[in-house]
Amino acid sequence: MVVIETECAVIETLLVLGASGDLAGRLLLPAVGQLLNSVEGPPMLTVVGAGTEVWDEATWRDRVSNAFASVNAAGPKIENTVATTRYLTADVTNPGDLHRLLDACQGAPAIYFALPPAVTAKACAALSEVPLPPGTAFVLEKPFGVDQSSAADLNAIIGRLVPEDQIHRVDHFLGKSTVLNLLGLRFTNRLLEPLWSADHIATVDIIFDEPLGLENRARYYDGAGALVDMIQSHLLQVVALIAMDPPASLYARDLRDRKAEALRACRVWAGDPAAASRRARYTAGVIDGRSLPGYADEQGVDPARHTETLAEVVLEVDTWRWAGVPFRLRSGKALGNGRKEIVITFKPVPRLLPGLTGAAQPTRLRISMGPDRLALDLNINGPDDPFGIDRITLDADFNPGRLPAYGEVLDGVFRSDPTLSVRGDTAEECWRIVDPVLRAWRTGAVPLDDYPAGSAGPSTWAG
Numbered sequence: 001m002v003v004i005e006t007e008c009a010v011i012e013t014l015l016v017l018g019a020s021g022d023l024a025g026r027l028l029l030p031a032v033g034q035l036l037n038s039v040e041g042p043p044m045l046t047v048v049g050a051g052t053e054v055w056d057e058a059t060w061r062d063r064v065s066n067a068f069a070s071v072n073a074a075g076p077k078i079e080n081t082v083a084t085t086r087y088l089t090a091d092v093t094n095p096g097d098l099h100r101l102l103d104a105c106q107g108a109p110a111i112y113f114a115l116p117p118a119v120t121a122k123a124c125a126a127l128s129e130v131p132l133p134p135g136t137a138f139v140l141e142k143p144f145g146v147d148q149s150s151a152a153d154l155n156a157i158i159g160r161l162v163p164e165d166q167i168h169r170v171d172h173f174l175g176k177s178t179v180l181n182l183l184g185l186r187f188t189n190r191l192l193e194p195l196w197s198a199d200h201i202a203t204v205d206i207i208f209d210e211p212l213g214l215e216n217r218a219r220y221y222d223g224a225g226a227l228v229d230m231i232q233s234h235l236l237q238v239v240a241l242i243a244m245d246p247p248a249s250l251y252a253r254d255l256r257d258r259k260a261e262a263l264r265a266c267r268v269w270a271g272d273p274a275a276a277s278r279r280a281r282y283t284a285g286v287i288d289g290r291s292l293p294g295y296a297d298e299q300g301v302d303p304a305r306h307t308e309t310l311a312e313v314v315l316e317v318d319t320w321r322w323a324g325v326p327f328r329l330r331s332g333k334a335l336g337n338g339r340k341e342i343v344i345t346f347k348p349v350p351r352l353l354p355g356l357t358g359a360a361q362p363t364r365l366r367i368s369m370g371p372d373r374l375a376l377d378l379n380i381n382g383p384d385d386p387f388g389i390d391r392i393t394l395d396a397d398f399n400p401g402r403l404p405a406y407g408e409v410l411d412g413v414f415r416s417d418p419t420l421s422v423r424g425d426t427a428e429e430c431w432r433i434v435d436p437v438l439r440a441w442r443t444g445a446v447p448l449d450d451y452p453a454g455s456a457g458p459s460t461w462a463g
């Protein structure tokens with residue numbers, strides 16, 4: 001799926017800043033293992049880890065080796081990376097330490113900032129005092145900044161260090177096979193694209209409800225909440241792929257130009273963030289027979305922060321194509337139904353013919369993001385009365401992706417292809433869209449509702 005537009009430097013070393021952290025151990029290193037294990041992966045890769053922990057080489061090598069084993073990665077490439085990997089204790093906000101780390105890299109390095117956001121900003125500032133090897137790439141995690149202005153500041157700092165095409169702002173949703181399938185679905189079927197506008201579409205819903213609760217992630221999540229954790233990043237990327245006009249190609253520049261254009265036209269519905277958003281927090285409950293404490297009682301949570309675990313925002317995409325179509329984005333934790341899908345609801349036919357009986361429901365295209373499935377709800381004639389209206393669903397499984405989402409995004413990093421990375425202007429736009437909602441919530445203009453863990457959400461939200 002990923003396509004290369006131009007010849008670029010190939011990354012030979014992955015330098016992980018924050019190598020002792022949760023992201024590095026749980027997501028990044030296993031994804032590196034999966035990628036190396038696949039035919040797509042780089043032929044050789046050296047991994048250099050850096051962190052404040054004083055670890056010896058054996059401790060680090062075990063961490064890398066265990067992460068690779070956890071995804072059943074094996075073979076000569078894996079053995080080579082495990083044998084050559086190094087760990088250096090370093091303060092990554094110190095230019096001297098960063099110099100030492102870059103000296104330990106071979107060829108063009110990809111510097112992966114697996115650090116708390118404030119430390120990432122300091123490390124980027126410190127890197128301006130260090131000569132960077134040619135072809136150096138930066139890989140930055142979400143959240144990219146904490147609002148539009150801080151994202152712009154971070155863009156300005158890193159933009160002075162490496163060209164935009166060598167900056168990979170990671171959003172693993174862009175590597176999800178279901179999300180990538182939106183491109184195949186939209187642009188290879190004559191049937192859909194002529195209907196893909198306000199002329200025929202009534203509403204777009206993008207829902208990502210998870211049964212999982214906090215799962216010991218209070219340190220990160222309590223400062224973020226559902227709106228920033230999911231909607232500001234992942235779900236807005238999905239909006240961009242649904243709302244954009246057809247790009248000239250799926251190469252990085254064309255695709256990212258079109259996505260940026262769509263996001264620039266996005267704003268909260270009717271410009272009223274209080275009316276266009278809802279938020280809630282889970283109380284104690286039961287999911288799949290498992291008791292969950294209320295969010296406010298979870299370890300590490302400060303209840304006074306009023307962090308939401310369920311967020312909903314209605315947006316408009318103010319273009320000729322989408323004028324008047326609400327895009328409803330919703331995501332939450334500890335929800336009973338675990339619904340993760342994109343629902344495109346079409347407008348009713350102009351007139352239901354007299355002689356047909358029963359009610360015609362709207363045609364719906366449902367793209368499920370787990371399990372990865374596609375469904376089309378249609379009306380047909382009934383089984384008994386041939387003039388009665390009946391409802392059927394055509395459905396199919398999506399092909400599994402060649403790599404898990406994180407691996408797909410990393411593949412672009414190692415091949416210096418930014419197609420699946422978030423471009424700087426887009427990262428700022430995503431904050432511009434949600435900043436008014438965050439401000440309205442801070443002033444208390446939107447109440448924090450509650451819902452029992454395991455339920456479908458607050459009872460007052462039904463419908």
Ligand code: NDP
Pocket residue numbers: 017018019020021022023024027050051052053090091092093113114115116117119141142143220
């Ligand atoms: P952690 O707090 O678990 O890890 C951060 C790492 O940075 C630790 O190893 C820490 O070392 C290290 N560190 C902090 N300051 C310095 C310093 N001055 N010099 C060197 N190392 C330093 O955070 P996560 O791994 O959870 O998150 C990292 C980033 O990834 C964050 O931006 C987060 O938002 C993002 N992210 C995380 C996800 C996750 O599931 N964990 C998912 C998506 C994004 P020490 O503890 O020794 O100080």
